Amino acid sequence: MWSFYYDGFREMTLGRVLWAIILIKLFIMFVVLRVFFFPDFVATHATEGDEARFVGEELMERRAP
Amino acid sequence: MTEPIELSLIDWSRAQFALTAIYHWLFVPLTLGLAVIMGVMETLYYKSGDVFWKRTARFWMKLFGINFAIGVATGLILEFEFGTNWSNYSWFVGDIFGAPLAIEGILAFFMEATFIAVMFFGWNKVSRGFHLASTWLTGLGATISAWWILVANAWMQYPVGMEFNPDTVRNEMVDFWAVATSPVAVNKFFHTVISSWVLGAAFVVGVSAWYLWKRREKRFALESMKIAACVGLAATVLTAWTGDKSGYHVAQHQPMKLAAMEALYEGQKGASLVAIGILNRTESGEINPEKPLVAGIEIPNMLSVLAYRDKDSYVPGINNLLQGGYALPDGSIALSAQEKMERGKRAIAALGAYRQAKADKDMQRAELELATLKENMPYFGYGYIHEPQDLVPNVTLNFYAFRVMVGLGVYLILFFAGILFLVYRKRLADLRWVQWGAMLTVPLAYLASQAGWVVAECGRQPWAIQDLLPVNAAISSLETSSVQTTFFIFLVLFTVLLIAEIRIMIKAIAAGPEKDVESV
Numbered sequence: 001m002w003s004f005y006y007d008g009f010r011e012m013t014l015g016r017v018l019w020a021i022i023l024i025k026l027f028i029m030f031v032v033l034r035v036f037f038f039p040d041f042v043a044t045h046a047t048e049g050d051e052a053r054f055v056g057e058e059l060m061e062r063r064a065p
Numbered sequence: 066m067t068e069p070i071e072l073s074l075i076d077w078s079r080a081q082f083a084l085t086a087i088y089h090w091l092f093v094p095l096t097l098g099l100a101v102i103m104g105v106m107e108t109l110y111y112k113s114g115d116v117f118w119k120r121t122a123r124f125w126m127k128l129f130g131i132n133f134a135i136g137v138a139t140g141l142i143l144e145f146e147f148g149t150n151w152s153n154y155s156w157f158v159g160d161i162f163g164a165p166l167a168i169e170g171i172l173a174f175f176m177e178a179t180f181i182a183v184m185f186f187g188w189n190k191v192s193r194g195f196h197l198a199s200t201w202l203t204g205l206g207a208t209i210s211a212w213w214i215l216v217a218n219a220w221m222q223y224p225v226g227m228e229f230n231p232d233t234v235r236n237e238m239v240d241f242w243a244v245a246t247s248p249v250a251v252n253k254f255f256h257t258v259i260s261s262w263v264l265g266a267a268f269v270v271g272v273s274a275w276y277l278w279k280r281r282e283k284r285f286a287l288e289s290m291k292i293a294a295c296v297g298l299a300a301t302v303l304t305a306w307t308g309d310k311s312g313y314h315v316a317q318h319q320p321m322k323l324a325a326m327e328a329l330y331e332g333q334k335g336a337s338l339v340a341i342g343i344l345n346r347t348e349s350g351e352i353n354p355e356k357p358l359v360a361g362i363e364i365p366n367m368l369s370v371l372a373y374r375d376k377d378s379y380v381p382g383i384n385n386l387l388q389g390g391y392a393l394p395d396g397s398i399a400l401s402a403q404e405k406m407e408r409g410k411r412a413i414a415a416l417g418a419y420r421q422a423k424a425d426k427d428m429q430r431a432e433l434e435l436a437t438l439k440e441n442m443p444y445f446g447y448g449y450i451h452e453p454q455d456l457v458p459n460v461t462l463n464f465y466a467f468r469v470m471v472g473l474g475v476y477l478i479l480f481f482a483g484i485l486f487l488v489y490r491k492r493l494a495d496l497r498w499v500q501w502g503a504m505l506t507v508p509l510a511y512l513a514s515q516a517g518w519v520v521a522e523c524g525r526q527p528w529a530i531q532d533l534l535p536v537n538a539a540i541s542s543l544e545t546s547s548v549q550t551t552f553f554i555f556l557v558l559f560t561v562l563l564i565a566e567i568r569i570m571i572k573a574i575a576a577g578p579e580k581d582v583e584s585v
Contacts, residue, residue: 021565022138025135025562029142038551040149042152055152055234062537065451
């Protein structure tokens, strides 16, 4: 399978543009957005093993009066 | 103590999810739709050996590749949002979503990545049969991926196969097959995937029409239109059939969504379906519940048939669903919204008391609270609803989105039938107004596709999970400004991707099919 991608990539023109778009997009998504803008909210507010308590409290607090 | 959740935070978070989902859904249906059409074309090449079909299939494959490359992984952003913006929801459903989304990701990566490589790069490296199989398996891989996403979404609309664990505060899957093959999931899969074939077919017809209009590649354009119109006509009829089943399921499990779709405020026996209508507003801008339509064309009894397969059956309206007191199909009496809200509060209080009792090691009290929780669990989400009116989704949006979807669906049936008629009568190449109409149908197909999701997702509001978790409980307590920031980042990012796709597509279409494919 690797040889299909390698040989195919070497022969491409349009494909190289598309690959560049894919790689830039994935970089922005995983290195920029995921790291700086989309942390795991529960993991950043509760220690490991304590998530149920955190979410439980959140759900208790949101109850309608 | 947690600060109260601002309405603006909920609205911006919903807007962000809607934005990213809408953009994602611009790419997915074309992938699924073109996969079928290029599979048919390559099959014709395989059977006939005619290089014309190889050239034709390769052209549509190129457009498939452009759309696939630009759209790939855009869905992952939605998963980022689950963990950040909707963290309570993400934790609450994690055990249910984890399996389907993991399978989706693994399947997408391995199956599609493998067979796409053969499809694009393996023309002279593998046998024609193996290459053809790879083309179909690429489409199948994408379709199976869609299954798991749609299973997850179907579970939000009709949660089944789970038990709530008050110790982990999570819903845990107890019946995988109930989740994977729930009637809502099965029908949603067929309706969504087949509607994607409609979009793919409209795209092929529209692009082919451009070639006719430019008086280029006449045989290529007409043959492509023939195949696409056949696929499109069959797919549109099947989409309508599965859409009817969707309506039936909505009536059973999300009656408020159905009432909003029809702007039905007062229940009726032998309820009519509004084919076309204009909503009637009071001076304050609200819809007049006593006379919801200024004007409209209604099909007698059709809503009752759609909802309960009985032309005389009673279909509850928005007011009845809030007030309760009407007879349900199983003979029981519907609870009022207020009663459900009380039971929901009881469930939430019981959850808190249970967890406290466990912490205090008071197992007897824990058992009692657990029994109260289980008894009231079906109404858990109602405990977060402040006013009964909060249970009503946006009627205007749902009413018109439903009519846009169905109206365009009817148009597309006629469109594909008309194209097939004209192609076989050998008149299409000369009818420039039809060519224009075909080109303009491409954005209409996208509009219909998006309108369907608007109904599905806006109609289930305020629920993130029907009856179990509304959006105000599902959301993370973020700063509104952070959500606004990421909203605009996504707006820019996706718009850039969309412009890139359109430009690359236009360039590829303008270049046309390859001149020489013999050596490829």
